[in-house]
Amino acid sequence: MVLHRAPAALVGRGRRRQLGGLRLGDHDLRLFLLAAEQGHEPHPSAASPHSPAGRRRHTGLVPSPSADDEALTGAKQLLRRAVRQRRAVRPAEQRAADDLARFDRLTALLAPEREPVVACYLGTGDEPGTTRLVGWLAAQDVPVLLPLVGRADGAPRRRPDWAWYTGPDGLRSGPRGIPEPDARGLGARALASASVVVCPALAGTARGERLGTGAGWYDRALREARPDAVTIMLLNDDEVLPTLPTQAWDRRMDLVVTPTRVLRAG
Numbered sequence: 001m002v003l004h005r006a007p008a009a010l011v012g013r014g015r016r017r018q019l020g021g022l023r024l025g026d027h028d029l030r031l032f033l034l035a036a037e038q039g040h041e042p043h044p045s046a047a048s049p050h051s052p053a054g055r056r057r058h059t060g061l062v063p064s065p066s067a068d069d070e071a072l073t074g075a076k077q078l079l080r081r082a083v084r085q086r087r088a089v090r091p092a093e094q095r096a097a098d099d100l101a102r103f104d105r106l107t108a109l110l111a112p113e114r115e116p117v118v119a120c121y122l123g124t125g126d127e128p129g130t131t132r133l134v135g136w137l138a139a140q141d142v143p144v145l146l147p148l149v150g151r152a153d154g155a156p157r158r159r160p161d162w163a164w165y166t167g168p169d170g171l172r173s174g175p176r177g178i179p180e181p182d183a184r185g186l187g188a189r190a191l192a193s194a195s196v197v198v199c200p201a202l203a204g205t206a207r208g209e210r211l212g213t214g215a216g217w218y219d220r221a222l223r224e225a226r227p228d229a230v231t232i233m234l235l236n237d238d239e240v241l242p243t244l245p246t247q248a249w250d251r252r253m254d255l256v257v258t259p260t261r262v263l264r265a266g
């Protein structure tokens with residue numbers, strides 16, 4: 001893996017404002033306002049910790065949410081909706097060009113002969129695509145782990161799981177239309193064999209903070225990753241924000257790859 005350190009000047013330094021305890025740059029604020037204009041309600045996971053939904057979601061390793069956590073969860077949900085709206089109107093030709101540009105940056109970063117295993121996701125819909133990357137790795141005999149989200153009967157699994165990529169014919173459509181291996185799960189610990197983990201994200205910062213889709217899947221899955229595994233999130237340029245709401249369990253990424261930039265968190 002060849003790591004490029006990005007100059008700090010790549011991070012925008014717009015004016016900052018306060019909103020509900022969050023420090024926001026102008027860029028973030030536009031996203032919040034866009035979402036608020038649509039009149040979205042806070043996500044159900046922002047419900048009181050005393051509600052059944054709150055109790056269900058906050059058992060085990062993650063402590064019960066404070067009022068701040070509820071606000072952060074709601075803020076994350078607003079941002080997710082705003083990013084999804086932007087992604088939905090991105091023309092198909094633009095998406096294809098962005099995917100190709102990210103692929104070029106990733107292949108310049110990765111050294112297939114030195115990667116024992118790469119864990120990647122397969123994008124669906126308007127997510128940054130990785131089909132070309134997964135094919136390129138497999139063609140160079142790099143074993144690729146893919147998330148296994150559904151069970152053979154189509155129901156979602158309760159825990160993160162992984163299976164080997166064996167080619168396009170070995171895929172099925174899983175929950176939310178996410179392509180996944182039509183194979184048995186190797187277990188969450190399989191991730192410990194990966195030297196690189198390419199993660200989906202909806203937004204991120206140059207410090208590596210990541211906003212995911214809200215299932216906590218990657219935050220849980222990455223507990224099994226090697227400490228020296230390089231984590232990468234793929235984004236569009238307008239999804240790299242100066243700040244993001246973050247919570248205790250959020251895992252930072254090492255690299256952010258967009259069509260025009262590679263940012264090394266640090």
Ligand SMILES: Nc1nc2c(c(=O)[nH]1)N(C=O)[C@@H](CNc1ccc(C(=O)N[C@@H](CCC(=O)O)C(=O)O)cc1)CN2
Binds near residue numbers: 123147175178201212
């Ligand atoms: N392409 C891609 N793959 C990915 C992710 C992603 O964001 N994008 N994930 C990033 O995390 C993980 C999958 N996350 C998922 C989260 C929820 C559901 C899902 O079907 N949820 C049900 C509710 C399930 C329940 O509550 O028991 C639903 O939406 O109806 C599917 C996948 C791993 N793979």
Ligand SMILES: Nc1ncnc2c1ncn2[C@@H]1O[C@H](COP(=O)(O)OP(=O)(O)OP(=O)(O)O)[C@@H](O)[C@H]1O
Binds near residue numbers: 045060062214217249
């Ligand atoms: N390590 C963990 N252990 C237990 N629960 C967790 C862990 N990480 C996250 N969660 C739970 O997952 C929920 C969603 O977390 P968050 O909003 O940060 O997801 P995300 O990072 O956006 O999603 P994803 O990783 O699936 O893309 C949280 O409400 C939290 O309760």
